[in-house]
Amino acid sequence: MNIKRTFAISLNVLFGHKMRTFLSSMAVGVGVAAVVMMVGAGQSLQRETAKKIEGMGTDLITIQAGKFKNVGGRSRQVSRYTTLTPKDVRAIERKVSSVKRAGGLFDRRSAVTYKNVRTNTTIIGVEPQVFEIWRVKADSGKLFTDMDEAKIARVCIVGKTVKTNLFGDIDPVGETLNIGKIPLKIIGVSSERGQDLGGDDLDNAVYVPLSTAMKRIFDVTFLDSIIIQAQDKNSIELAKEEIAEILRKNHRIRAGKEDDFTILDQSQLLSTEMETQSAFGYLIAIVAGLSLLTGGIGIFAVMLISLRERKREVGLRRAIGARHKDILVQFLLEASALSVMGGIVGTIIGLIGCCIISKINGWEIIFPFSTIIIAFTFSILTGIVFGIYPANIASKLEPAEALRAAV
Secondary structure, three states: OOOHHHHOOOOOOOHHHHHHHHHHHHHHHHHHHHHHHHHHHHHHHHHHHHHHHHHHOOOEEEEOOOOEEEEEEEEEEEOOOOOOOOHHHHHHHHHHEEEEEEEEEEEEEEEEEOOEEEEEEEEEEEHHHHHHHHHEEEEEEEHHHHHHHHHHEEEEEOOHEEEEEEEEEEEOOEEEEEEEOOOEEEEEEEEOOOEEEEOOOOEEEEEEEEEHHHHHHOOOOOEEEEEEEEEHHHHHHHHHHHHHHHHHHHHHOOOOOOOEEEEEHHHHHHHHHHHHHHHHHHHHHHHHHHHHHHHHHHHHHHHHHHHHHHHHHHHHHHHHOOOHHHHHHHHHHHHOOOEEHHHHHHHHHHHHHHHHHHHOOOOOOOOHHHHHHHHHHHHHHHHHHHHHHHHHHHHHHHHHHHHHOOO
């Protein structure tokens, strides 16, 4: 058996039916493209997520009022409490030596207006130290101070999205906006924060002193959360234990009873996000697997149809001395060639798609070479597996029978 000659015959057959070859190979190519594109984009997203969390600070701890659980890979509030208060913040600052700084937070969605212009945003009441913890600075103007907090000052800082929505290119420092009927003087524009892990715009926010939010705007006595910076990342676990003990005592929670708060650190946030992305990755793997299966079925069908049309060719080859093995190898080579072509085209399309997705979202471009090799290998195996049956039928045709059937 001359492999080179058999391979040349296989290629001549494939290129003699260009449209059929193209459609069959692309059925496999779609599956390969889906795997490469989504895994590459997924890895870029994971790296971006890790960067965001590191940018927020590896020493960050967040206490949320109520109970939060990981539902479907996302942190969801399953119970709400109003027991978290500014007194808890002060107690943590005084009693937990592993805490560097802490600040209370209360936020709600609300409309804000400037003259006749209106936009919906998040009003975030925070203590000044939260800006240090979050690494927020003022791009223009200034941040509010402890004095503003003590005076329940009618001042605010706007995020860049709010600034653009209400003022366009004009610097709004010194202007007055309204939350409901309450006028607030704009004293600064915050530095850009981008998006949170859920994709929400962190710059679509108006920051006000916590006392102003609680007493002037929303009339509440409780907090939504406490933002904490530990002395360093190595002291986070100790800080969490001490904080939990203080809060349980302050909230008079008896032994054996469930906490009315949730304490999260950055490693937990990262773990939750990675779980979500892994679940998405499994879904993509299933879709890609189905695509490859569909491609394999396509090759199977094309090879069977091709066999019916090529019985005369098979009969002539058998009549001039081709063995069963030669015919089997020829048809398997054709099926493999279809898969290889599909794999090459699919890989190229997948890499281009990966670049486009990453570019649009501003992510680092990552080429998943190990995934490319695995996907390409599976595409070839798909061709071989689904080509075995038609190849076996072709190899068993007797010359006289094949020629008779072709007449």
